[in-house]
Structure formats: structure tokens, C-alpha cells
Amino acid sequence: xxxxxxxxxxxxxxxxxxxxxxxxxxxxxxxxxxxxxxxxxxxxxxxxxxxxxxxxxxxxxxxxxxxxxxxxxxxxxxxxxxxxxxxxxxxxxxxxxxxxxxxxxxxxxxxxxxxxxxxxxxxxxxxxxxxxxxxxxxxxxxxxxxxxxxxxxxxxxxxxxxxxxxxxxxxxxxxxxxxxxxxxxxxxxxxxxxxxxxxxxxxxxxxxxxxxxxxxxxxxxxxxxxxxxxxxxxxxxxxxxxxxxxxxxxxxxxxxxxxxxxxxxxxxxxxxxxxxxxxxxxxxxxxxxxxxxxxxxxxxxxxxxxxxxxxxxxxxxxxxxxxxxxxxxxxxxxxxxxxxxxxxxxxxxxxxxxxxxxxxxxxxxxxxxxxxxxxxxxxxxx
Amino acid sequence: xxxxxxxxxxxxxxxxxxxxxxxxxxxxxxxxxxxxxxxxxxxxxxxxxxxxxxxxxxxxxxxxxxxxxxxxxxxxxxxxxxxxxxxxxxxxxxxxxxxxxxxxxxxxxxxxxxxxxxxxxxxxxxxxxxxxxxxxxxxxxxxxxxxxxxxxxxxxxxxxxxxxxxxxxxxxxxxxxxxxxxxxxxxxxxxxxxxxxxxxxxxxxxxxxxxxxxxxxxxxxxxxxxxxxxxxxxxxxxxxxxxxxxxxxxxxxxxxxxxxxxxxxxxxxxxxxxxxxxxxxxxxxxxxxxxxxxxxxxxxxxxxxxxxxxxxxxxxxxxxxxxxxxxxxxxxxxxxxxxxxxxxxxxxxxxxxxxxxxxxxxxxxxxxxxxxxxxxxxxxxx
Ligand SMILES: [Zn+2]
Ligand SMILES: [Zn+2]
Numbered sequence: 001x002x003x004x005x006x007x008x009x010x011x012x013x014x015x016x017x018x019x020x021x022x023x024x025x026x027x028x029x030x031x032x033x034x035x036x037x038x039x040x041x042x043x044x045x046x047x048x049x050x051x052x053x054x055x056x057x058x059x060x061x062x063x064x065x066x067x068x069x070x071x072x073x074x075x076x077x078x079x080x081x082x083x084x085x086x087x088x089x090x091x092x093x094x095x096x097x098x099x100x101x102x103x104x105x106x107x108x109x110x111x112x113x114x115x116x117x118x119x120x121x122x123x124x125x126x127x128x129x130x131x132x133x134x135x136x137x138x139x140x141x142x143x144x145x146x147x148x149x150x151x152x153x154x155x156x157x158x159x160x161x162x163x164x165x166x167x168x169x170x171x172x173x174x175x176x177x178x179x180x181x182x183x184x185x186x187x188x189x190x191x192x193x194x195x196x197x198x199x200x201x202x203x204x205x206x207x208x209x210x211x212x213x214x215x216x217x218x219x220x221x222x223x224x225x226x227x228x229x230x231x232x233x234x235x236x237x238x239x240x241x242x243x244x245x246x247x248x249x250x251x252x253x254x255x256x257x258x259x260x261x262x263x264x265x266x267x268x269x270x271x272x273x274x275x276x277x278x279x280x281x282x283x284x285x286x287x288x289x290x291x292x293x294x295x296x297x298x299x300x301x302x303x304x305x306x307x308x309x310x311x312x313x314x315x316x317x318x319x320x321x322x323x324x325x326x327x328x329x330x331x332x333x334x335x336x337x338x339x340x341x342x343x344x345x346x347x348x349x350x351x352x353x354x355x356x357x358x359x360x361x362x363x364x365x366x367x368x369x370x371x372x373x374x375x376x377x378x379x380x381x382x
Numbered sequence: 383x384x385x386x387x388x389x390x391x392x393x394x395x396x397x398x399x400x401x402x403x404x405x406x407x408x409x410x411x412x413x414x415x416x417x418x419x420x421x422x423x424x425x426x427x428x429x430x431x432x433x434x435x436x437x438x439x440x441x442x443x444x445x446x447x448x449x450x451x452x453x454x455x456x457x458x459x460x461x462x463x464x465x466x467x468x469x470x471x472x473x474x475x476x477x478x479x480x481x482x483x484x485x486x487x488x489x490x491x492x493x494x495x496x497x498x499x500x501x502x503x504x505x506x507x508x509x510x511x512x513x514x515x516x517x518x519x520x521x522x523x524x525x526x527x528x529x530x531x532x533x534x535x536x537x538x539x540x541x542x543x544x545x546x547x548x549x550x551x552x553x554x555x556x557x558x559x560x561x562x563x564x565x566x567x568x569x570x571x572x573x574x575x576x577x578x579x580x581x582x583x584x585x586x587x588x589x590x591x592x593x594x595x596x597x598x599x600x601x602x603x604x605x606x607x608x609x610x611x612x613x614x615x616x617x618x619x620x621x622x623x624x625x626x627x628x629x630x631x632x633x634x635x636x637x638x639x640x641x642x643x644x645x646x647x648x649x650x651x652x653x654x655x656x657x658x659x660x661x662x663x664x665x666x667x668x669x670x671x672x673x674x675x676x677x678x679x680x681x682x683x684x685x686x687x688x689x690x691x692x693x694x695x696x697x698x699x700x701x702x703x704x705x706x707x708x709x710x711x712x713x714x715x716x717x718x719x720x721x722x723x724x725x726x727x728x729x730x731x732x733x734x735x736x737x738x739x740x741x742x743x744x745x746x747x748x749x750x751x752x753x754x755x756x757x758x759x760x761x762x763x764x
Binding site for chain 1: 422423424426427428429431451452456459460461465466467468682683685695699700701703704707708710711713714715717718719
């Protein structure tokens with residue numbers, strides 16, 4: 001039996017900003033979408049029900065971590081990643097390549113793929129485009145990523161070109177493997193990844209070459225890797241017009257609320273980032289008035305909540321003094337409450353953008369959100 | 383204005399086992415009651431709503447930890463411990479004495495109280511019976527404990543007698559301070575603590591001397607401090623008949639599910655213990671078939687949940703394989719799920735005992751629970 005095909009539907013646009021809907025074997029994904037990161041088959045410090053209740057339609061799993069532990073084969077024997085992590089909604093997996101290059105030991109990249117040793121036990125692996133897709137298929141993820149090579153910025157042009165061209169050859173191999181495994185018939189999607197560093201011609205060439213291949217969606221990779229925000233946004237302005245209008249566009253690893261707002265303005269549909277979850281484990285809260293550092297002693301006697309107008313209990317029902325205490329005392333509830341608050345803020349921002357694009361008021365929304373950020377956090381108590 | 387007085391109502395008995403109800407300024411406490419430990423103003427790895435939803439009517443706060451950080455004065459300025467930790471139900475605080483003796487540095491005990499240095503920053507403190515009650519009053523706890531001296535077991539008789547007699551003198555001083563602070567008019571309760579080591583005559587003498595003072599309840603202290611379970615239970619059999627029948631009886635720091643079942647059998651009404659919460663942070667699960675160590679590799683491929691008949695999502699909706707993975711990966715969700723499971727099991731056991739006492743079927747219930755423990759965990763997969 002063939003599943004309903006993976007699809008993307010554009011519901012509305014407002015300037016370059018797009019409101020859409022992706023349909024996967026595990027449900028609808030409203031775009032623009034923020035995808036919380038569930039590295040090791042868990043969005044850290046959150047119950048899956050909570051992640052869902054915040055309006056998350058999709059979470060991200062990390063192929064690198066999962067292939068090492070518990071392994072893709074074990075997850076497959078246990079019925080797939082959705083069942084394993086008790087998340088019956090859409091899952092996107094990355095290819096593993098980015099984290100191999102940032103976390104693994106003794107890594108060596110060549111035309112075949114990348115060889116590395118596990119950071120956990122030193123075991124040797126060879127991650128190829130085919131093996132990455134095989135792993136993602138075993139996990140059963142709804143949205144899969146081609147293996148690519150992501151370089152840091154700044155980088156020499158020849159280096160950016162070499163990596164971009166290698167990524168195109170890997171795109172073809174990834175696609176062939178995805179089809180061999182029956183991904184399209186299962187309704188799953190595979191995304192090609194645009195590379196090209198900070199060189200406009202390379203970005204455009206990459207996007208056009210990928211557009212000629214039958215991907216269900218397209219990612220922009222190799223940004224938010226050290227370059228200033230204006231370079232990233234310029235690259236998006238150049239790249240998105242060269243990407244198919246009828247496919248979802250995913251900016252990988254981005255970013256701050258402002259990065260996301262500005263990228264939606266430039267036609268991006270999907271985002272993932274560890275910032276809201278990682279910040280939550282380090283005493284940092286995102287609110288509509290900016291970032292609040294709860295380690296700071298100014299909060300020790302402050303009876304006010306993070307944001308009394310929020311509908312998230314973590315933002316509304318606990319004083320800054322209490323959150324400060326939990327952070328200082330190293331209590332797990334600090335990470336639980338702040339991660340909850342942060343994901344609530346991110347998802348609230350996404351919902352605001354979706355509503356504004358549909359209403360045709362995206363620029364007003366964007367200005368209002370920025371005005372709140374400029375206003376900044378409430379003043380300390382007198 | 384005077385609050386409704388602290389009260390205890392005996393609803394039913396079955397043998398020595400008692401079903402009762404304590405009324406405090408923050409609600410009713412159904413007994414026998416298990417009180418989750420919220421050391422630093424949080425039941426570790428649990429949202430307060432979850433703790434409540436499991437049927438917890440009361441949580442315990444630790445005076446020693448809270449007096450050091452965030453300090454009782456700060457909590458009072460912020461409106462008291464209930465508001466601080468977002469727990470609008472009953473709170474019991476200990477006197478701080480037990481943890482001074484186990485955690486603080488350079489501690490020195492004399493007739494006045496105990497001097498010590500903070501384990502956090504070395505700051506010097508002098509905890510007296512009066513200061514302990516003052517702190518508990520600042521925290522605003524509903525059930526307060528006298529300062530006592532708790533010795534380890536085995537101990538020489540003279541040592542047990544000296545500590546018991548000192549504790550009686552401190553009981554009088556604690557009571558005077560509690561009344562000076564208006565505790566009774568606020569509807570709060572102060573419990574005297576029976577000491578006497580493992581010497582029957584001392585236990586009886588302590589219980590009788592305390593019964594002559596106007597406490598709202600009585601604790602049994604100095605048990606579960608290293609002695610075999612049969613010594614503890616023998617002490618209870620000797621002590622509880624010497625305690626007032628119309629006041630709640632609280633066995634401090636106990637214990638395993640079996641300790642609790644056997645202590646209820648001998649007339650105890652209240653318990654606290656870090657076991658379910660601490661075990662949850664160390665990969666251990668309590669189920670009706672005993673304790674399960676999720677670190678064990680036997681669970682790595684086991685798709686079965688901890689207990690599919692439980693109504694707790696943590697016990698029912700996640701496979702042992704997933705829990706094993708979370709524990710091995712050091713994920714916070716492991717502690718969150720296992721603590722939840724463990725407190726659910728403890729509170730389910732308490733509810734079972736309360737129902738059985740009311741129904742007059744306590745001995746049948748006790749036998750059935752023990753039979754499940756003897757049966758043990760499900761066999762590993764073949
Ligand atoms: Zn990021
Ligand atoms: Zn204990």
C-alpha cells in the first residue's frame with residue numbers, strides 16, 4: 001500500500017514571508033515552523049506532551065547521536081523513533097554530517113563520505129550518503145536530510161565551491177538511496193541542502209542544481225556558522241529566489257528569535273535550534289522583552305514572574321526570585337521551567353508570524369515584536 | 383482573626399492501622415500520608431502540579447537547606463514558602479537538626495543548640511530550638527517540628543538517654559517559641575519528637591513525657607538510622623501504644639514501601655523519605671512488583687513499559703528500552719519520568735492502604751501487596 005504523498009501547500013504570502021502546511025505520514029506541520037531539537041530522542045527537560053501542547057508539530061532528531069546510541073537498528077526493532085520517544089507527530093532527522101564534524105574524533109572526509117570515531121567509546125564508523133539515508137529510514141523519520149559538507153565561515157571561495165560540489169554529488173546519491181528504500185511511497189520527504197559559503201554565485205548555482213532534482217523540500221545549510229547576521233540575511237535574500245516556490249525551505253540550525261523573524265521575512269519556512277532548550281539549562285529565559293539571565297542577583301528578591309501575560313505556567317506562576325533560587329541551587333526544576341518558558345516563547349512567536357502572514361499584517365507584526373525587544377526587560381525593583 | 387485550629391480526626395481503624403484526616407491552614411491531609419521531600423523548595427525533577435495530581439496532600443521542606451539558601455527571611459519577604467514554591471497545599475518542615483548533623487561542617491552541639499558552618503559557603507550559624515521554630519514560622523509551614531537530637535544506631539544506652547532527655551528539654555523550649563509566635567492561632571501544628579534509641583523504656587518515657595505537653599502531633603525520630611528493620615518495627619510496637627490516640631503520628635525519614643506498609647500496620651500516620659525521588663535520579667524504578675534497575679542492559683531491547691496497568695504515564699507510555707536509553711545517555715527526562723513513576727507508586731500504595739483501612743480489609747491488602755513484591759518483576763524477554 002502506498003501512503004499519501006509528502007506534500008507542501010502554500011496558504012498565504014505577505015511579501016516574501018510564507019504561510020504554509022506540510023503533510024507528512026505523522027501529521028500536518030504548520031509553517032513557518034520552529035522544530036525543537038530532540039538530540040538523543042528527547043527534547044531535553046521536557047515531556048513530549050508539553051512539547052506538543054506548545055504548538056510544536058515536528059521535532060528534530062540527531063542522526064549522529066542516535067546512530068551511536070541506542071543505534072538505528074535498535075530503534076527500528078523497537079518500532080521506530082516515533083514510538084521509541086513517545087512522539088506520534090512529525091519527526092525530522094538531520095544527516096549526521098554536521099555533528100560528525102563538530103563532535104566526533106579522528107574524522108576524515110573524502111568522496112565516499114566521512115570516517116570517524118564515536119565520542120562515546122571510540123568505535124569506528126563510516127558515514128556515507130547511503131548509510132545516512134539508511135539510518136534515517138530505520139529511525140522512520142518523516143523528513144530526512146541528504147548528507148552534505150558544511151564548512152565554517154569565513155572560508156576561501158575554492159573551499160566553499162569544493163564543498164558545495166561535493167554536496168551536490170552526495171545529494172544525488174542520497175536521493176537514489178531514499179528511493180531505493182521506498183521513502184516516497186511511505187510519504188516521507190528528503191530535503192536537498194544548498195551550500196556555497198558566503199559566495200552568491202555558488203549559493204545560486206547550488207540552489208538551481210538541487211531544484212533540478214526531485215526533492216520534497218530544500219534546506220539552506222552552512223549559515224549561522226560564525227558569520228555576522230547581515231551576511232546570513234544577504235545570503236538568504238540571494239538564495240531563496242533561486243529555490244522552488246512550491247517546496248518547503250528549511251534554514252538549518254537557526255537561531256535567535258531575531259534571526260528567525262528576519263529569515264521568515266526572507267521566505268524561510270522551517271527552523272531548528274538548540275538555543276531555547278540549551279539556554280533553559282543555563283539559567284537564561286527568552287521573553288517578549290528579550291533575554292533574562294536568572295543567575296543575576298537582581299532577581300533574588302523579585303516576586304514578579306517572567307511574563308505575567310504569558311499563558312505558559314512557567315512564565316506566569318513562578319517568581320523570578322524562585323527561578324533564581326532554583327538556578328543557584330542547581331535544581332533540575334530550573335531547567336524544566338526555563339526550557340518550558342523558552343519553547344513557549346519561540347512557539348508563541350511562530351504562531352504570531354503565521355497569523356500575521358495569513359492576515360496580511362506581517363510587517364506590522366514584525367515591527368511590534370522588534371519594539372518589544374528594544375523596550376527590554378522590566379526594570380529591577382527599586 | 384484566629385484561624386481554624388489544627389486538627390486530627392480519626393476516620394477508621396483496622397487493627398492498629400489508622401485512617402485519618404489532618405486539617406491545616408492549607409487543606410486536608412489524608413492519612414496514612416506519604417510526604418514527598420522538597421528539600422530546596424522543590425520536589426526534585428517534578429512540577430508541583432504533578433506532585434499534587436499524584437494525590438500528595440503535603441510536601442516536606444528542609445529547614446537546614448532553606449535557612450542557608452534562599453534564607454527564611456527572604457522567603458518570608460516573598461510571601462512564604464507556599465507562594466515561593468507554588469505549592470498552595472500543606473507544607474511540613476523539619477527542624478533542621480538532623481541535616482545539620484549529617485551535612486554541615488564543624489558542628490558542635492550543647493545545651494543551647496547546635497553551632498555549625500554552612501556546607502555551601504562556610505558561614506557560621508547557631509541553630510537553637512527557638513531559632514528553628516522562628517525559621518519554620520518565617521517559612522510559614524503548616525506542620526513544624528521541634529529541634530531534637532537524633533543519634534545513630536547502635537548506640538550506648540547512656541547516649542540514647544542523654545539525647546532523649548535533651549530532646550525533651552528542647553521540646554519545651556520549642557513549644558514556648560511556637561506559642562510566642564502565634565502558631566496555634568494561625569492553625570499551625572507543632573510536633574514533639576519521641577527519641578530513645580533502641581531502648582524500650584526510653585522510648586516509652588519519651589512518648590509519655592511528650593504526651594503531657596500540648597503538641598498537635600507526635601513524631602517518632604531516631605529510627606531508620608542504620609538498625610535492622612525488625613528493630614525499627616519492634617520499637618514502633620512499643621512506642622505507638624504510649625502515644626496519644628487522638629493525635630497524628632509521624633515516622634520521620636521512612637522509608638521503603640515495605641517499611642511504610644509495616645509501620646502503618648503498627649499505627650503510624652505520616653511518612654517522608656527521599657527514596658522515591660532519589661532512586662528516580664539514579665535509574666531505579668519502584669513498581670508493584672518491586673524495584674527495577676533501568677541501568678541494567680537487560681532492558682535495552684525491552685519494548686514493555688514499567689507497568690502497563692498503572693495510570694501514571696511514566697509507568698505506562700514509555701518502554702523500558704527507552705528509559706534505559708535515557709538513563710545511559712544521562713538525559714534529564716530519565717529523572718523526570720522515573721521520579722514521577724516512583725512517587726506515583728508510593729502514592730498509589732498509600733491510597734490503597736487508606737481504602738483498605740476504611741473497608742476493614744487492611745490485612746488482605748497487606749498480604750496482596752507483599753505477594754506482588756515476592757512475585758518480583760516480569761521476566762526478561764526470551
Ligand atoms: Zn542554533
Ligand atoms: Zn528515608
